[in-house]
Amino acid sequence: NENKKHNFGAGPCILPESVLCQAANAVIDWNDMGLSILEVSHRSPEFESVVLKTQLLVRELLHIPDSYAVLFLQGGASTQFSMIPMNFLKGKSVAAYLDTGYFAQKAIQEAKHFGTPVIVGSSRDKQYNYIPDYYDVPSEAAYLHITSNNTIEGTEQFEFPTQGIPMICDMSSDIFSRMVDVRKFDLIYAGAQKNMGPAGMTMVIIKNELIDTITHEIPAMSDYRVLEANNSLYNTPPVFAIYTAMLNLIWLKDQGGILGIEQKNIKKAMLLYKEIDENPLFYGLAQPAHRSRMNVTFKMYDESLEKVFLTFATERNIVGIQGYRTVGGFRASLYNALPIESVQVLVTVMRDFAAELG
Numbered sequence: 564n565e566n567k568k569h570n571f572g573a574g575p576c577i578l579p580e581s582v583l584c585q586a587a588n589a590v591i592d593w594n595d596m597g598l599s600i601l602e603v604s605h606r607s608p609e610f611e612s613v614v615l616k617t618q619l620l621v622r623e624l625l626h627i628p629d630s631y632a633v634l635f636l637q638g639g640a641s642t643q644f645s646m647i648p649m650n651f652l653k654g655k656s657v658a659a660y661l662d663t664g665y666f667a668q669k670a671i672q673e674a675k676h677f678g679t680p681v682i683v684g685s686s687r688d689k690q691y692n693y694i695p696d697y698y699d700v701p702s703e704a705a706y707l708h709i710t711s712n713n714t715i716e717g718t719e720q721f722e723f724p725t726q727g728i729p730m731i732c733d734m735s736s737d738i739f740s741r742m743v744d745v746r747k748f749d750l751i752y753a754g755a756q757k758n759m760g761p762a763g764m765t766m767v768i769i770k771n772e773l774i775d776t777i778t779h780e781i782p783a784m785s786d787y788r789v790l791e792a793n794n795s796l797y798n799t800p801p802v803f804a805i806y807t808a809m810l811n812l813i814w815l816k817d818q819g820g821i822l823g824i825e826q827k828n829i830k831k832a833m834l835l836y837k838e839i840d841e842n843p844l845f846y847g848l849a850q851p852a853h854r855s856r857m858n859v860t861f862k863m864y865d866e867s868l869e870k871v872f873l874t875f876a877t878e879r880n881i882v883g884i885q886g887y888r889t890v891g892g893f894r895a896s897l898y899n900a901l902p903i904e905s906v907q908v909l910v911t912v913m914r915d916f917a918a919e920l921g
């Protein structure tokens with residue numbers, strides 16, 4: 564596609580062109596069946612094999628042990644904010660939360676419907692530009708909830724100290740971008756619309772032992788026991804999102820898997836942060852040790868130039884770099900499918916802009 568923009572959008576975001584082509588073909592005629600993927604029963608053997616294959620790919624790519632279930636659900640990562648306390652906070656007095664930004668705050672708000680969230684660390688004092696340490700996690704807490712990558716603020720957590728209580732992590736914006744040791748977590752969840760596939764599906768990786776701790780009544784669609792027992796097919800799942808995620812994970816495997824893509828992601832992030840640090844017009848928002856490789860947030864020293872720069876970049880086919888409304892400035896998201904050439908273009912545009920002003 565000659566018309567293709569350099570897409571730095573935060574999500575839904577860029578997907579590999581080959582995945583889009585295969586998905587488009589399947590919408591017209593899936594596997595020469597004379598049917599669209601959109602027309603096929605979710606209980607057909609063909610689609611059940613898509614679910615199975617997608618689960619196997621997830622397990623293989625992330626090295627997930629058999630003691631975990633992999634679920635494909637609906638409702639976005641935001642539904643997990645309430646499902647987690649609904650399933651695990653009941654009967655316990657508190658749950659621990661690390662407050663690292665906008666989405667962590669949303670998770671904390673939802674927990675209040677079911678019990679008492681205790682904030683064990685917060686970076687609110689510095690506009691969430693770092694990941695706080697957390698030492699005093701109450702041992703009676705039902706779980707500790709963290710957010711590995713803060714999509715809006717542009718910070719990422721690289722170390723995951725375990726606490727002796729269930730560890731729950733929102734990995735919506737960095738899942739599949741780097742290797743993590745799944746065994747350190749009891750539940751990982753992620754909205755699919757960044758590195759996994761199109762919007763409409765949420766992945767949950769949950770330790771079977773954690774499911775076994777649920778004993779109270781919960782509405783079926785929010786009950787991990789029901790969803791796991793039905794292998795994500797309790798009701799009609801997001802068929803097209805799961806199918807396209809499968810194609811995307813096959814693409815990821817062809818890129819050398821997570822270790823392969825991680826090296827590319829490090830290079831892309833280093834290239835852009837280097838320019839932000841060297842270019843006299845720009846500065847980065849996150850503290851260097853906590854800079855996200857997926858969402859790079861930056862501003863201009865002269866705020867009045869930001870609109871001018873945005874137009875300058877847009878005219879050069881760059882889209883999606885406007886910062887989140889509460890943060891301002893810019894956010895360039897460098898998800899797996901974004902080629903390093905796009906980052907190179909952005910860096911050149913930043914340099915050219917400085918030179919023109921110079």
Ligand code: PMP
Nearest residue numbers: 639640641666714733735736754
């Ligand atoms: N958590 C994080 C870290 C996110 O980036 C997002 C959305 N981008 C969400 C939660 C909410 O996800 P959803 O829109 O799928 O509910």
